[in-house]
Amino acid sequence: MKIYVGIDDTDNIDQGATGASANQVIKIVEENHWGSCQGLTRHQLLLHPDIAYTSHNSSMCFIAEIEAACLEPLIEEAGQFLEQHSAPGSDPGLCVVVEEQLRDTESLIAYGYETKIRIMTKEEAYALAGKLGVHLSEHGGTGLGVIGALAGVGLRMTNNDGRFQGKLQLKAPGAIINVAEIISSSPVERVQSVDGYVLREDEEVRLGNKLKTVLLDGKRILPVYRREDGLAWETCTNSHLEHY
Template identity: 50%
Template structure:
């Protein structure tokens, strides 16, 4: 079965971030032989005076394929891990959703979208989780992280929100690579222009210092913009951090 594991509000100013904890849960899932984990995505939620958050209010989520009999072990492990590893003063929440068991109404996706625009309550998160048959639990503090955890799962399932955790590694950082070569990589599903222009396999892409992908149409997409500053036949360059800020 395919599941989503989403966590939120696990850190403080001095501790490892929520993304680091998500990575450790994903590794543990594989090390314990429960299944295989896919990439982790970061989902920006609303920043608002009525929402307590450490510094940026983002949730982290990943999809995993596990055997059905491992589900309870995965949930128990993630819950115990968050209780043990979350930082003092944090309000951690955990969401585990079995994708095939979710109704087709798309309510969890809509919940995620709403969490980017509105202040939500813990009670409404639990109510929706109950109705959808989704695991939702809190592991310290006020437990308000359940809101972001549920929203993170919805945004990941929606497939059109967030940046993938980590940077892409290249043999020659700063060099130029063909679109065809980029599309051949396992960590890039597609190369697209930020403005929607057509990107051809023969086109060359100059690599920036930090190369990251974003989640669009449920896939890891490398966004590029027209190359500037050089006339060496390179048509595109990877997006800067600033250009990816809104994802």
């Protein structure tokens, strides 16, 4: 069965990273042969002075295909890992959603989008999780990470939100490469401009310093932009990526 695993708030300003914690949970799943995991995505939530976040207030989510009998062991071990290895002062939260058992996908997606524009409460998160029949648990500190953990799953389920963790390894910055080679030598499924134009396989892209992919239309997309001189496509900068 297909599950979504959301994790948030496992770090502090000096130690840890939620992406690293999520990767460790992926490792637990795969080393126990419970199933196979798909790309880990980072989802941006509201930035507000009244929200206690470490750096960017983002949560992480990945998808896994597992056998039903592995669900409870996965939840138990993931929770234990967060309790034992999250940074001091962090407020870890864990959300696990079984797609076929989710009672109202649209409500979960709406919750995810709402966390981008409004300060949410832990009570709201638990109320929705109970209504939808999904697992939501806190594993240290105030447990406020449950808000982002639930939101991360909702946003991942849109198929149109989030950046995939990690950077592509293609060629050196400044190199020119065509779209066909990008797709054949990486997990990228499509190269697309920031205004929606899908590049043909024979078109060329100049590689920048940071090759990041995003989730759009359920696909792993390498976003690009047209240089000011209008002569070439180039992979996006940090300022472009803030929109994903």
